[in-house]
Amino acid sequence: xxxxxxxxxxIGVIRVSNALSAATVDxxxxxxxxxxxxxxxxxNYVIDLKQVDFMDSAGLGTLIAVLxxxxxxxGDLKIACLQKKPRMVFEITRAYKVFEIYDTVDEALKMFK
Amino acid sequence: xxxxxxxxxxxxxxxxxxxVPWPLLPVxxxxxxxYWLETCAEIGIRQVQVIxxxxxxxxxEFAGNGSRWGVEIQYSFARANEQPLDxxxxxxxxxxxxxxxxxxxxxxxxRQAYKPSDFQILEACHYGAEGKAWxxxxxxxxxxxxxxxxxxxxxxGLEQIHVxxxxxxxxxxxFDINMKxxxxxxxxxxxxxxxxxxxxxxxxxxxxxxxxxxxPPLIIGNDCRFGFMSTIGAKVVVGNHVIIDSHTELSNxxxxxxxxxxxxLEIRNKIVSGNRLISAEDGTVVEITDSWxxxxxxxxxxxxxxxxxxxxxxxxxxxxxIQAIPFCILYPLVRLTRIGIFQKxxxxxxxxxxxxxxxxxxxxxxKSIIYRLFRAAMLDRFPWLLLALRGRLFVCGQPPMRHPExxxxxxxxxxxxxxxxxYADYSRDSDRLVDSLWYAHIRSLFEDVKILIKxxxxxxxxxxxx
Numbered sequence: 001x002x003x004x005x006x007x008x009x010x011i012g013v014i015r016v017s018n019a020l021s022a023a024t025v026d027x028x029x030x031x032x033x034x035x036x037x038x039x040x041x042x043x044n045y046v047i048d049l050k051q052v053d054f055m056d057s058a059g060l061g062t063l064i065a066v067l068x069x070x071x072x073x074x075g076d077l078k079i080a081c082l083q084k085k086p087r088m089v090f091e092i093t094r095a096y097k098v099f100e101i102y103d104t105v106d107e108a109l110k111m112f113k
Numbered sequence: 114x115x116x117x118x119x120x121x122x123x124x125x126x127x128x129x130x131x132x133v134p135w136p137l138l139p140v141x142x143x144x145x146x147x148y149w150l151e152t153c154a155e156i157g158i159r160q161v162q163v164i165x166x167x168x169x170x171x172x173x174e175f176a177g178n179g180s181r182w183g184v185e186i187q188y189s190f191a192r193a194n195e196q197p198l199d200x201x202x203x204x205x206x207x208x209x210x211x212x213x214x215x216x217x218x219x220x221x222x223x224r225q226a227y228k229p230s231d232f233q234i235l236e237a238c239h240y241g242a243e244g245k246a247w248x249x250x251x252x253x254x255x256x257x258x259x260x261x262x263x264x265x266x267x268x269x270g271l272e273q274i275h276v277x278x279x280x281x282x283x284x285x286x287x288f289d290i291n292m293k294x295x296x297x298x299x300x301x302x303x304x305x306x307x308x309x310x311x312x313x314x315x316x317x318x319x320x321x322x323x324x325x326x327x328x329p330p331l332i333i334g335n336d337c338r339f340g341f342m343s344t345i346g347a348k349v350v351v352g353n354h355v356i357i358d359s360h361t362e363l364s365n366x367x368x369x370x371x372x373x374x375x376x377x378l379e380i381r382n383k384i385v386s387g388n389r390l391i392s393a394e395d396g397t398v399v400e401i402t403d404s405w406x407x408x409x410x411x412x413x414x415x416x417x418x419x420x421x422x423x424x425x426x427x428x429x430x431x432x433x434x435i436q437a438i439p440f441c442i443l444y445p446l447v448r449l450t451r452i453g454i455f456q457k458x459x460x461x462x463x464x465x466x467x468x469x470x471x472x473x474x475x476x477x478x479x480k481s482i483i484y485r486l487f488r489a490a491m492l493d494r495f496p497w498l499l500l501a502l503r504g505r506l507f508v509c510g511q512p513p514m515r516h517p518e519x520x521x522x523x524x525x526x527x528x529x530x531x532x533x534x535x536y537a538d539y540s541r542d543s544d545r546l547v548d549s550l551w552y553a554h555i556r557s558l559f560e561d562v563k564i565l566i567k568x569x570x571x572x573x574x575x576x577x578x579x
Binding site for chain 1: 377378379380381383390392395397399401402403405406407
């Protein structure tokens with residue numbers, strides 16, 4: 001499992017425990033989709049990337065696709081604990097303009113209130 | 114005075130940048146070693162010893178015998194378990210006339226202004242830590258001995274020679290010195306006759322579409338391409354052979370040579386070296402595997418160069434065999450009729466410094482069938498072909514540069530391939546410097562065969578016209 005999903009105050013918290021790259025994005029997408037199929041009432045999400053130390057364009061593209069799908073359903077997605085190396089990828093691709101990024105999961109959860 | 118450059122100790126932070134051995138890390142698009150040798154030439158040092166370590170081949174290939182800087186370079190390898198300080202002490206009798214020792218990544222910053230009254234303050238200079246010598250400068254043997262024994266040293270700069278050694282002890286310092294250069298210090302290092310008054314320095318063969326926006330201060334190397342709607346600057350150093358794709362913005366960053374930057378990216382406060390993205394603040398390195406984001410845009414040329422060299426050598430052998438008999442018949446006739454002779458001229462040589470090449474000189478300006486045949490068959494290049502077969506010249510490449518007339522050109526060529534045939538053989542408007550830089554940039558087997566065929570065809574149809 002590279003995704004551990006839980007619910008906190010009605011908000012989905014998705015903990016990713018591996019690099020998000022071309023090799024893992026399919027698993028990430030499948031595991032997230034299967035959890036979303038069960039928790040149909042969850043609209044807002046926080047993705048915890050504390051354990052993600054590498055991300056390539058496939059990983060980034062998947063996050064953008066997830067964000068798009070969530071916003072289409074009227075929800076929102078925030079990112080927490082973005083590590084240094086993935087942050088650099090976010091910076092050069094201007095992804096920081098697309099996502100709201102917070103230092104901790106708690107901070108991200110507070111922003112939904 | 115002598116200079117010793119100890120490059121044997123690896124620098125881990127420089128390995129993170131990748132690409133070249135640390136003495137060749139570029140500062141404002143020139144290797145550190147280039148600045149060291151230039152300083153040696155300026156302060157009158159003629160004998161330089163370079164102690165090599167990893168990347169020895171590349172260091173030696175770059176510096177050669179030192180003739181580009183007017184110094185004489187000797188190379189050696191470091192002995193196992195011998196510290197540079199021990200070596201300098203053991204050979205202290207060699208430093209009677211003074212010593213400049215550099216043992217780490219120092220950038221020799223030129224002082225913009227100095228006070229003559231400061232000249233007497235410093236007699237010697239010594240940097241080091243943990244019992245290791247990193248930098249040492251003493252004008253006399255006594256000063257050097259004292260410094261080697263840990264005597265009077267100083268942490269201050271070298272006022273006597275208007276140089277401030279700036280230690281590059283990590284990626285942030287490396288980025289910092291490059292930014293200092295782009296912010297204005299480059300002006301102290303430009304060749305006489307050049308200037309970067311508006312804060313921009315742009316190399317040869319740089320293509321920018323009208324929609325690309327260049328915002329000084331910036332430094333751009335040779336052979337670069339910028340995509341439409343790209344924004345370069347402010348405070349950007351772009352190395353040689355860099356491609357920036359469309360809609361990408363660069364500011365406050367350092368892009369090292371042979372790098373491709375993809376579309377619609379934003380690079381700030383970073384170093385990009387090939388596919389490595391490096392944080393300028395803390396040196397964090399990310400290897401990007403997506404070649405459409407950032408990538409190294411040039412494979413290692415060594416293998417390709419070797420294959421090209423072998424194929425052309427075989428071609429040259431064939432041409433020489435064909436030319437041998439006509440040359441043996443026609444050249445004695447050309448000499449007997451006193452139309453022309455071969456005279457030895459001195460040219461630059463990348464390996465030995467200088468090379469005597471026989472150049473055909475026309476003595477009489479008269480029409481002659483013999484002379485036309487001689488030229489049409491390109492027999493005036495026959496001796497050069499023989500030298501190419503002996504490995505002294507390339508078959509196709511850049512025109513050999515004369516000494517001393519073209520010394521200035523040589524200093525501007527990072528790669529020098531003196532050859533029998535070049536663009537100058539068939540292009541009337543050939544500019545030696547631009548063509549030489551262009552050749553070094555796009556050299557390939559296809560280009561060489563093109564030069565060879567065009568040279569022969571041009572000469573054959575225009576033989577005797579000049």
